[in-house]
Amino acid sequence: MTSFKAPGKSLGPLGAEVAASVIAAASDFALVIDSGGVIRDLALTNEDLSRELAGGEGWVGRKWLETVAEDSRGKVEALMREVESRAAPRWRHINQGTPPGGSVPILCTAVRLGEAGRAVIFGRDLRPISDLQQRLVEAQQSVERDYTKLRQAETRYRLLFQISPEPVLILDAAAGRVLEMNPAAARLFGTTAKRLAGRPLTEALAPDSQEVLRLLLAGVRISGRSDEATVTLVEEGQEIGVTISPLRQEDSLTFLVRLAPARGELAPVPAKSKLLQAVEGAPDAFVVTDHEGRILDANAAFIDAAQLANEEQAVGQSLGRWLGRQGVELDVLLGALRQRGSVRLFATALQGELGTSTEVEVSAVSVREPGGRPCYGFAIRDVGLRLATGPGRSEPLRSVNQLTELIGRVPLKDLVREATDVIERLCIEAALQLTGDNRASAAEMLGLSRQSLYVKLRRYGLGDLGPENGDPEGALPQ
Template sequence: MHAFRAPETSLGELDAEATASLIAAAADIALVVDGAGVIRDYAVNSEELSRELGGGDWFGRPWLDTVTEESRPKVEALIRDAAARAAPRWRHINQLAVPGGASVPILFSAVRLGKADRAVAFGRDLRGISALQQRLMDAQRSVERDYARLRQAETRYRLLFQMSPEPVLVLDAAGFKVQEVNPAAARLFGKDARRAIGRPFAEAFDAGSQAAVESLMSGVRAAGRADDVRARLLSDERPEVVVSASLFRQDDVVSVLVRLSPVPVARPGEPIALPKTKTKLLKLVEGVPDGFVVTGQDGRVLSANAAFLEMAQIAVEEQAVGESLERWFAPPGVELDVLMGSLRQRGAVRLFAATLQGEYGAATEVEISAVTVMNGGQPCFGFAIRDVGMRLPRPARGDAHAGGGRTPLRSVEQITELIGRVPLKDLVREATDVIERLCIEAALDLTSDNRASAAEMLGLSRQSLYVKLRRYGLGDLGAEDGGNGPAE
């Protein structure tokens, strides 16, 4: 504490009014009390604080009566120290406010006035600091509640992690080393949890499965998720499991959650059940106007939407489930074998032309796009089937072209579309007709439509050329050209 060195000369002669102004300016609230602690005068340096303290109700009242019960000993100590001219001390006093209002926190220090039996109590308004302290306490309680909830949640999930009968591991996304394992995973690896921590995850599998597991991990790190794979563990029993993995982030640390499931054993003839993530997709495509079918790797139907049932002339989906998709191809077997072979080699097929035949014989020209999807380590095939009968003319086939009314194909592309749909001998006949027609058209172009010269160029008699012109509908044949001579 540092006092004035020469207050008599530095402050000059101060009258009562100047002294009162100095006291009022030096504090938010100033009380003048006598030796008995009765308030003789007071000043408040704020209209808001004055209204909250109740105006001028303190004149002639003991200071003890204007404070809360717990603050009375502090007021008595202030008055006693001022009377003894002890060094001033600041004390936290809660002044009573207007009736029904809360108390106002004020920091008081009392100083005795000269030789008179009076003391001045200087007060500083602590409402702002008190509000900050209250907000700090509220924030601290909120943090404590959140922390308690977090600890409870962590305890619950830790308990689930430990008690789960399914092997679960947590890996670091950088090197795919094991960070945590539950007891089920530790037993499956044939070692305790402490020996598994820090080891590369791929070491738990045999040499034939490590490449698939590493590919799965790389796909998860790149895209967040990847299709499940089947792998065989490097343990005494060497069980085969389905490995599922997903990426998650916690406190700016990226980790991989791995789940190992036993390979489902399907009964003979029983269709493979799709997981929930795949059934959602089936629900979305149920209402599309194009047919949509999901089959197993054996080509048997797992699910089909309403549009396909209409094409296949089936009333309910149960009639299609378990049946081979080739049942509705015309001719049976050929087109489906070609389609399935392409799917197994390339994983996807686009705009495959085929004919779909319903239960009651109705044939529909369709375009098929298909894709392979892994399900539990096994492939499933999805087929999108679009009716193009109204858009494309039906290609003529086989014996329907025989005779004078035959309409030959116009391009090699149309013949290519028939591969796998008609027998080879019919394809050869169709290709021969196309080549023959193209040669006749070229000869007519080279001879400027001189048919005699064109016949000689082609090595045909004129009569044979006229027969072929009529067969293919080429040129404007008059009655004189339509002789009935023998054709070559």
């Protein structure tokens, strides 16, 4: 601790006003107390602290000990003893009481004033530091939670990697060295697997296949897209298919390598696989999504209709990016699937990446695996040609139920028009039924002229529109 060596000479005589200014400027909170610990004067230079402490109103004349929180009274007494013993001042954390019954953290120290038995309490507001500490604790807890989630995810994927029946390897992108290999891949390579760790994968291939793999690795490294080829193992001369996908981790690039028997060695295709092949080659688009509508798989017809280059551009994206006019059709479809399990002939539009729009009909079904969340299959058929060559809707809506099915599929103004037509038709049918099909009486009941009623009858296709009892000849407009 270093103090002034000649304060009388360097500072000169200081008056009370100057000393008060110096004390106030040196702290956020200053008290002048006597030998009994009674507050004789105070200064609050921090505006926020002054508002929190109500300007120290009512403090003058009270003991400082009475204005602090109960848990800080021992510290105040220790400060007072240090003043009496003229010990070196120490900073202590004091919780200063506030009018509503709370407290404010303040860092305090005491300095004795001459021989009069009085002392000055200097205080610094600790709230900014407390806020920083609180944010630091919250940030640390958030990091710990994220780290725990990351470790759990890593454990899950590590387990999947190990138990996967498909042979999988992780390669270093720069040199093609094997970094990791799952048990299925080790069984495929046989005795060669033991010496492959940390060695190039080409060492496990026949000489004529090594250059094929090098070119495949170089192509994936440059294009950043998955690619595949057929190579021959050096052991037993077995042909296998190799699919390489780029796997970027932070600033490094690795390759995910999947191995499978070459196409010529595949077993006969089961019946379900034949069905999947038929769906893949169907002229109608077919898409499988998860429970939130994100695409898991799509056939070639959908990729072509959505004007995409490959399936990878669709996987993981929301189907609503391409399906629907109003932006709510996918939500309507998913809601119906969750409630009913299937949807038939839902009319909407399919938007292409290049701006084209195609009228389509969608049929969908919900499939749930035991203990898992459902996934949804969407069959999407292009009906643009049918609508273009037809006269419009084949027949008018005849019931409220048919009208309800249009909600979410057509704009509100069209719904209102359709609703008006349905109500008008139902009213005319009811009037004809009540009057025994007497159109003159029905027109009077509805407040219409007979000519207007005939026009509406013709519009809705009601009755034979021939002369009838009670109608004059020639009343029907031609």
